[in-house]
Amino acid sequence: MFEKEVYIKRRSELKRALGRGVAVFFGNHEVAINYPSNTYRFRQDSSFLYYFGIDRPGLVGVIDVDKDNDFVFGDDIDDEDVIWMGDIGTIYDEALKSGLCCIKPLSEMYGYFRDVIKSKREVMFLPQYRFKNMIVIEEVLGIKPQTVNGYASLKLIRAVAEQRLKKSEEEIEQIKKAINISKGMYEIAFDKVREGITESQLLAECEAYAIENGVWLSFPTILTKRGDILHNTRHDGVLNRGDLVVMDSGVETELHYASDITRTIPVGNMSRLQKDIYDIVDSAQRSAIAKAKEGVRFLDVHLESARVIAEGMKGLGFFRGSIDGIVESGAYAVVYLHGVGHPLGLDVHDLEGLGEDYVGYSDSIKRSNKFGLRYLRFAKQLKEGYVMTVEPGIYFISALIEKWHNHQRFSDFVDYDALKGMIGFGGIRLEDDVLIKREGAEVLSKDVRRF
Numbered sequence: 454m455f456e457k458e459v460y461i462k463r464r465s466e467l468k469r470a471l472g473r474g475v476a477v478f479f480g481n482h483e484v485a486i487n488y489p490s491n492t493y494r495f496r497q498d499s500s501f502l503y504y505f506g507i508d509r510p511g512l513v514g515v516i517d518v519d520k521d522n523d524f525v526f527g528d529d530i531d532d533e534d535v536i537w538m539g540d541i542g543t544i545y546d547e548a549l550k551s552g553l554c555c556i557k558p559l560s561e562m563y564g565y566f567r568d569v570i571k572s573k574r575e576v577m578f579l580p581q582y583r584f585k586n587m588i589v590i591e592e593v594l595g596i597k598p599q600t601v602n603g604y605a606s607l608k609l610i611r612a613v614a615e616q617r618l619k620k621s622e623e624e625i626e627q628i629k630k631a632i633n634i635s636k637g638m639y640e641i642a643f644d645k646v647r648e649g650i651t652e653s654q655l656l657a658e659c660e661a662y663a664i665e666n667g668v669w670l671s672f673p674t675i676l677t678k679r680g681d682i683l684h685n686t687r688h689d690g691v692l693n694r695g696d697l698v699v700m701d702s703g704v705e706t707e708l709h710y711a712s713d714i715t716r717t718i719p720v721g722n723m724s725r726l727q728k729d730i731y732d733i734v735d736s737a738q739r740s741a742i743a744k745a746k747e748g749v750r751f752l753d754v755h756l757e758s759a760r761v762i763a764e765g766m767k768g769l770g771f772f773r774g775s776i777d778g779i780v781e782s783g784a785y786a787v788v789y790l791h792g793v794g795h796p797l798g799l800d801v802h803d804l805e806g807l808g809e810d811y812v813g814y815s816d817s818i819k820r821s822n823k824f825g826l827r828y829l830r831f832a833k834q835l836k837e838g839y840v841m842t843v844e845p846g847i848y849f850i851s852a853l854i855e856k857w858h859n860h861q862r863f864s865d866f867v868d869y870d871a872l873k874g875m876i877g878f879g880g881i882r883l884e885d886d887v888l889i890k891r892e893g894a895e896v897l898s899k900d901v902r903r904f
């Protein structure tokens with residue numbers, strides 16, 4: 454945990470932002486894989502960690518704004534559990550480290566919320582993503598599990614998002630620590646990649662480094678020569694000379710701050726064409742990072758990367774017509790279909806669970822319906838202290854090229870014959886983590902090896 458002052462400050466800032474009411478944060482529980490005692494690796498809820506820091510299952514955190522009182526509901530393990538689990542200390546000890554005055558047994562939670570509701574005070578909670586907590590909410594607040602997220606507090610979502618997006622010094626240190634372990638993983642990836650090795654062998658070498666350093670992954674690693682399959686979590690390929698390996702991975706520190714980095718690694722040398730396309734992605738990323746700073750909309754950072762990709766791909770004969778036309782119509786999305794990046798922090802897609810439209814968009818900037826822009830997770834103005842990923846890519850996706858060709862979409866701008874010749878090429882993506890400052894963006898992951 455951080456120093457207790459960190460948590461006290463975070464809770465007082467939230468209280469100031471909310472003004473009144475009761476904010477409640479449901480911590481996570483153990484989740485069974487195939488029978489109750491065989492569980493997934495425990496991961497605490499990120500907002501719970503942010504305000505309370507206590508990394509154990511079965512807790513409910515309360516920030517009572519009206520009474521200026523913060524506490525946690527939870528039960529310690531019993532004497533029999535101690536025999537099996539060892540002495541893990543008490544929740545009270547950890548509550549002290551979080552600057553809380555007290556803990557209350559879970560059995561008192563029902564009465565507490567009954568009283569809050571009876572006195573007509575507002576109870577605020579965030580959107581839920583685990584069914585167990587939806588059932589807890591039904592028990593304490595009487596809201597049906599299927600409708601829980603409709604009752605999530607917009608006021609709380611906005612206040613938490615604003616607070617968590619802006620990273621403090623100690624949070625940036627944590628993110629740097631995660632990036633530094635990623636750096637070691639990518640050194641290994643570049644050193645060990647060779648003809649004949651399987652994707653899973655290379656993965657094992659890289660992930661071993663994370664485990665040796667006492668951390669775990671922030672999401673399942675993508676390591677594949679099929680970079681054109683964006684959500685590919687399989688590792689059953691054998692690497693051959695001439696393949697391009699897309700490795701998108703991250704770790705989280707002991708306090709659960711994440712890194713998220715992508716490199717495209719050739720097996721052997723790159724061909725001329727591979728290098729040409731790699732260089733376009735490389736310039737798109739550099740131009741996007743150069744544009745990012747306080748006050749700039751992340752949408753414009755995205756459009757900058759799209760412009761460089763449109764220009765480069767036009768130069769290679771895949772697009773024609775005006776660059777503005779290719780970008781404004783959205784035609785470029787046939788090769789660059791995702792957004793340029795997202796916030797990074799306690800979640801690898803930081804705050805995504807609170808709803809991207811609330812976190813990354815605002816009243817003045819609404820999500821676009823256009824294919825490509827539709828997947829941009831964050832579009833609003835950047836502020837100092839935000840940590841963002843910048844990760845453009847170029848992909849030759851057979852199903853997408855075929856579909857657009859059949860509908861003759863943007864055929865003024867797209868040369869489908871040229872694109873069809875590229876099916877089987879795969880994809881290229883480069884991703885770094887940047888800290889937004891007043892004058893520009895600092896690349897936190899600049900020392901991570903790249904081709």
Ligand SMILES: [Mn+2]
Nearest residue numbers: 713842844884
């Ligand atoms: Mn990412």
